[in-house]
Amino acid sequence: MLEPRNPQEGTDRPSLGRDAGQPINNAPLADREVPLPGAELGATPVAVHAWLDGEASEADARLADAKQVALWNRISEETSARRRMTTPAHVHANIMSALPAATPSLATSVSATAAPAAAATGMIAMSPVTAALAATGLLAAGFLLARLFG
Amino acid sequence: MAAPIPASEGLSRGSIRGYRSAVTNTHAAVSTEVDSDQEIIGRVIAGDRNAFGTLINRYSDPLYRHALGMTGSPDVAEDILQTSFIKAYHHLGEVRGRFDAWLFRIVANGCKDWLKNIRRTHLSYDEDDQPSNFNTPDEDLDRTELRQDLDEALAELAPSLREAFVMKHVEGRSYEEMADLLGTTVGALKMRVHRAREALQALLEEKYA
16 A cells, blocks of 8 residues: 655655554564565566576566666675675684583474474473473462462 | 585575585595484484584574675674574474474574564674675775665665575575475565565665666
8 A cells, every 4th residue: 555645755655554654764674564665566677587586588687677787787796795605713613612511302292393493483382291280380379369369 | 624505505405415415516535425414413412512513514604694694794693693503402302304494494583583673774794704806996995885785775674575685696595495494485485585676776776777
């Protein structure tokens, strides 16, 4: 959805959804799931996207928009340089020295299947037994509180 | 130290078949056999703590590039990498399936968490961390300017668009590899990359086109 044309900038400013009243430059990055001002979808010819995706030749892309091809060639020089970057030498040693002394153990319970995903997402993994014990404990605590105040 | 995976091959091809091929191509005369990730994980769990260093050597470069592309800060990228490998060590016995994809998700989530927790508009690369293949001062100046402008433009993108652009254009992955690692479809990723390009182009074309 687009807001009415901004008379000061002369561009169509896309809506920011729940932060529509907030200036876009102050919006949290996570909230910017919409095109930026001036970034109208479709501004880049299909042939240029196809070339950048390796599905068409540069000559075809140049025929569509030579200026954009020149821009992307410059950007590609920079991204190619970044692709050659390697991890700083001290990082390996830092990681090895920060490893815990304990050897990681094999997981054998149901939690073993949940834990890798939990580790990846930062969530807490809990086995059914642990969950049952926690639930029992909470029920007992609730019962005691009810006895005390009820 | 094991040879780093060629950047253009990306992490996914660094899953053991691709890595094996990369290493044997480079060091054919030296070594023709490379331990699989699972073999190394088995050694670590059996008590060979130093074997974990092989996994670090094998995967740190593409993961570092991803973290650097996402955060724009070498220091933050190092921190995320270190934290991720330590987290992976803790949970090493719980790995099911591909270790490299599992490890990538830990790093990718670390980057996204960092982006969520910090409101910033610009963090530039340290000059010493950047390779320079240019000879003249003018070219170096030009290059530095483009680098800074690209960093600023990347920082304006939503994390999901930035992630897609970095994986495609900085890490050189195929859409299929990206879909495999991110657990989404090729079509959805193409759309994200296209949107990222449109946004970057809008931000950069006035100055550079």
